[in-house]
Amino acid sequence: MGSPLYRRIAQQIKDEIEEGRWKEGESIPTELHLSKQFDASRVTVRQAIKLLVEEGLLEKIQGSGTYVKEQKIEHNIFELISFTEEMRSLNKEPINKVMDFQLIEPEDQVKRMLKLKDGDQVFYVRRQRLVDEVPYVLEDTYLPVDLFPNLSYKIMTGSKYDYIEKEVGKKIKDSFQEVIPVLPEEDIARALMVDTETPILKIRSYSIFEDGTVFEYSENHFKSDEYKFTLRASRP
Incomplete structure (x- = not known):
């Protein structure tokens, strides 16, 4: 029948x-x-x-x-949650593919954002964030070695914030973000499976602990056909 x-x-x-x-x-x-x-x-x-x-x-x-209904993921920029937490809240299981993991002396811009001294080193990690084998975000993140001496490639295949809060035992307070629409460079376009003429959303951000220590600087590249960004403005 x-x-x-x-x-x-x-x-x-x-x-x-x-x-x-x-x-x-x-x-x-x-x-x-x-x-x-x-x-x-x-x-x-x-x-x-x-x-x-x-x-x-x-x-x-x-x-x-x-x-x-729009099928884009609605990302509230006023809510500080990780990509893993955001996807799991939507009943999706994310995968973090580490594309690069290096110990480096950062460029001046990163050094300034993280308030580092000359000679201080950081872990530079590039991660492709995927759901159902589709790349949603490409993340470049910089973490001071002094704060995370035990950071490893394996840790970064999981949730960065889980590691910081549960294993390092630090409480994350705030993230300060700047959103910029851009045309992606060739390596970023390739990782997101878009062409270089497709606009994407780039977010530069730095995050701090409750004691005011800046612990992370990141540049996240979001596919604009998978994400939309929302905010709520209240009239005083």
């Missing part, structure tokens, strides 16, 4: 979305239009839409209508 008609209609609507005929963020056709398109009652169409709302492909906005 075949699947119910409303499920078959739901699958056809999914196909329309995947093939780009229904665009993310746009309102869907009316129930009347869909009942004619699929030669089904409005009740059946309504069941199909309800199923897709439950699956997260469509969203109903009270008093406005039903829309194709």
Whole structure:
């Protein structure tokens, strides 16, 4: 016995979305239009839409209508959570692929951000952050050797913040971030699987412990087709 008609209609609507005929963020056709398109009652169409709302492909906005839901990850820049924590909160299991791990004497900009003295060294780590084998973020991070003498390649394949808080025993307080839209350099574009003409979002950030010590400087490159950045502004 075949699947119910409303499920078959739901699958056809999914196909329309995947093939780009229904665009993310746009309102869907009316129930009347869909009942004619699929030669089904409005009740059946309504069941199909309800199923897709439950699956997260469509969203109903009270008093406005039903829309194709944007599938970008919504990143709140006022919330200080790691990539691993963010993905797990969305029931996704991230993978951190370490592409470079070096002990270096940093350039002046990094030295200034981390408030280092001449001769101080840092760990430079480049990580590709993936979900379901798709790269979402390319991270370049610099961590002072004096603060993290036991840092290793293996540690950086996991959650950096977990290591800092649970193993090093330090409490992270704040991160200061600057967001810049850029065209990626060739090596960054290759790691994110985009071309060099595709804009990405670059975030420069430095983070501090509760005692005010700057412990990290990072440059994160986000795929703009996977991420959107949100903030909430309150009127005083």
